[in-house]
Amino acid sequence: MKELPPLVQIKGLRDGLLVSLGDADWEKLQAMLIAQIDERQAFFQGARLALDVGSQILHVTEMVNLRDVLSERNVSLWAVVSDSPTTVKTAQLLGLATRVSKPRPEESLRPAADAVEDETALWLRRTLRSGTRIEFPGHVVVVGDVNPGAEIIAEGSVLVWGRLRGVVHAGAGGNREATVCALELSPTQLRIAGEIALPSEKKGERPEKVYLGNGRLVVEPWQPVNLKSNR
Template identity: 65%
Template sequence: MSTVPSLIDIKGIRDGLLVKLGDSAWPTLQVALIDAIDERRSFFTGARLALDVGGQVLHVAELVTLREMLSERGIFLWAVLSSSSATEQTAQNLGLATRISKPRPSQVQHAPDAVMDAIALWLPRTLRSGTLVEFPGHVTVMGDVNPGAEIVASGSIVVWGRLRGVVHAGAQGDLNAVVCALELTPTQLRIASEIAVSPKRKGKVQPEIARLKDGILVAEPWQV
């Protein structure tokens, strides 16, 4: 890879190519990447590309432009890895993966008891079908979680709205994690390694909280 500038590190992985970007301003990196690709067109054409952008904070417009530039060159961008949660969020919104094959080391290190109360993700919007939110802490959604949307959190999940998608609280094994929602009717609900589906129910909808009691998933009225 001697022809490739040092800003860009390319290696083959099981799912295609992984390109790691160095530390520099985004426009510089983008130009360097496209130059590197144009230099070796035949090598890249038809490739599935995962991009590790480090701590770069990227906006929708930047990722859309890049994806388009790549697709014009016959390259399919399928994942963007980043240590910035803003960038991860943007990538997820655009339907890009933010993990390749197995969880990144930084994610695995979170022991169950390492979920601190201080870490929470605030999502003041409705999560529509196809949205995947993965977070190493608590997640609060102010809006609905529609069928086809998925939340995976190491901590607890609070939905101020209708929860109808799939949620997994305590994903790293935290048995004390809870899930609560104004309308708790998930497609599937998981806490730690327990899985449950919503029972068909009638009557008035009320806020509920789901938790593990003696290893069994139970849902009860949410009263604070």
């Protein structure tokens, strides 16, 4: 086998190929990757590609362009792994996975509680449509609706300033203090830590909050925070 330039490294994974890109100008990296693929067409034919772009910041146009160029070569891009929150967000927007079967060590080792204690939140000012999957190691705030078919998996709490009709998993790392709040709470399914609740028949007409109390999911009206309570 030919020696690969260090900027583009290719590894086999259980469910496809993982290509790790080094630190260089994006244009250059993309050109190198494409050159590799063109050079070894038979190898890449029909491949499922996961791309580790490191801390590279990619916007929608760049990622769409890459996906198109790859798809023209009959290579399908299914995941983009990155340290950059912008890149991760872009990948999520395009419906690409952001983790591969073997998660990057630094991601899996980082304890969930840290992020939550940092009060890190992902702010999404748009409606999450069907097929969108948001995973975040902290809180998630959505200003917009969460439509049926959309999923939010947060290690912290989830707050939806809109209608919650998709699937939400708060406290995904096991945080039992996590809560879910929405202006209209009618999720397809709702989970906090390890507990699952299916929606009640009635349509949520007023803002509601869900939390874990005595091992069960409890729904109550969502009201101004009582400062004496710690929730």
